[in-house]
Amino acid sequence: MKTRITELLGIEYPIVQGGMQWVGYAGLASAVSNAGGLGILTGLTQPTPEDLTREIARCREMTDRPFGVNLTILPTIKPVPYDEYAQAIAESGVKIVETAGRNPERFMAGFKAAGIKVIHKCTSLRHSQKAQAIGCDVVSVDGFECAGHPGEDDIPNFVLLPIVASSLSVPLLASGGIATGRQMVAAMALGADGINMGTRFVATREAPVHDNVKKALVDADERQTVLMFRTLKNTVRVFRNRVSVKVLSIEAKPGETRFSELEHLVSGTRGRDEVLLGGDIDNGIWTAGVVAGLIDDIPCCAALIREIMEDAADCLRERLPTC
Numbered sequence: 001m002k003t004r005i006t007e008l009l010g011i012e013y014p015i016v017q018g019g020m021q022w023v024g025y026a027g028l029a030s031a032v033s034n035a036g037g038l039g040i041l042t043g044l045t046q047p048t049p050e051d052l053t054r055e056i057a058r059c060r061e062m063t064d065r066p067f068g069v070n071l072t073i074l075p076t077i078k079p080v081p082y083d084e085y086a087q088a089i090a091e092s093g094v095k096i097v098e099t100a101g102r103n104p105e106r107f108m109a110g111f112k113a114a115g116i117k118v119i120h121k122c123t124s125l126r127h128s129q130k131a132q133a134i135g136c137d138v139v140s141v142d143g144f145e146c147a148g149h150p151g152e153d154d155i156p157n158f159v160l161l162p163i164v165a166s167s168l169s170v171p172l173l174a175s176g177g178i179a180t181g182r183q184m185v186a187a188m189a190l191g192a193d194g195i196n197m198g199t200r201f202v203a204t205r206e207a208p209v210h211d212n213v214k215k216a217l218v219d220a221d222e223r224q225t226v227l228m229f230r231t232l233k234n235t236v237r238v239f240r241n242r243v244s245v246k247v248l249s250i251e252a253k254p255g256e257t258r259f260s261e262l263e264h265l266v267s268g269t270r271g272r273d274e275v276l277l278g279g280d281i282d283n284g285i286w287t288a289g290v291v292a293g294l295i296d297d298i299p300c301c302a303a304l305i306r307e308i309m310e311d312a313a314d315c316l317r318e319r320l321p322t323c
């Protein structure tokens with residue numbers, strides 16, 4: 001299939017695996033790229049810029065196809081040396097970067113000088129327009145459905161995507177809530193040139209997380225997420241469990257929420273060690289989207305991408321036969 005995304009990124013299918021903290025290692029990214037999509041390593045999952053350089057080299061040994069690196073610019077408990085991570089990416093020879101969170105403008109000159117195409121993930125029209133204006137090559141439109149940070153406007157992609165599409169000229173990825181080929185067809189009808197998925201790729205054989213996490217996604221319905229940190233204006237969609245419900249109860253108390261009250265519950269390393277690696281799905285915060293309601297199996301990435309493409313073709317044949 002050819003779209004502006006496949007052409008620009010040099011991939012076979014317009015399917016991207018978004019950056020995922022503690023999940024986006026070389027094993028998963030290379031599996032997605034080898035299957036014809038675009039795999040993305042998560043920069044900050046690597047403890048230092050030097051580790052990221054090594055992980056990029058490892059990924060290159062596992063695939064000869066294009067892959068990208070995610071750089072997420074968000075408030076963190078520990079300060080992050082962003083400039084050093086950006087420099088490691090630029091020097092690594094990787095040609096695709098996915099940025100997310102804050103405006104990536106300060107890194108654009110370095111990325112462009114290294115011949116890098118920048119995909120910026122946005123949750124609003126105004127941020128999408130800004131991303132195009134500062135030279136981003138692709139905007140990934142992350143609707144309210146998405147796992148992780150949906151922003152504060154709460155606009156799902158059925159509305160956000162066509163609004164952004166009618167305003168921008170750069171290629172668009174539809175992100176958030178997608179797991180099937182018929183959703184990909186719908187996203188393209190709304191103006192996307194491809195799709196970006198996170199949660200769906202967590203429930204694959206190659207995702208480096210405990211089987212209990214993958215099973216929890218299969219068992220979950222679409223109501224199994226919550227929105228934390230609304231009171232801090234840094235909303236994040238995570239799996240509904242004992243810890244995330246506890247966070248909500250603290251946030252619901254009268255008065256201002258202090259992050260220090262939540263810190264021990266929400267630390268990323270607790271989510272990584274207890275849940276993603278340990279398999280105790282109730283004992284830490286872990287990111288997941290409402291799309292869990294559409295996940296019924298744990299395929300390998302190649303089978304998943306094949307199935308999405310077949311489902312898209314079936315959808316066009318069955319639902320839109322005269323198109």
Ligand SMILES: Cc1cc2nc3c(=O)[nH]c(=O)nc-3n(C[C@H](O)[C@H](O)[C@H](O)COP(=O)(O)O)c2cc1C
Binds near residue numbers: 149
């Ligand atoms: C486990 C997990 C971790 C994530 N971590 C990040 C991250 O570090 N940086 C980022 O930009 N997006 C992150 N995301 C968001 C994804 O890249 C993607 O935008 C989102 O998952 C799309 O929504 P979906 O899960 O409904 O497909 C994460 C998503 C998941 C499921």
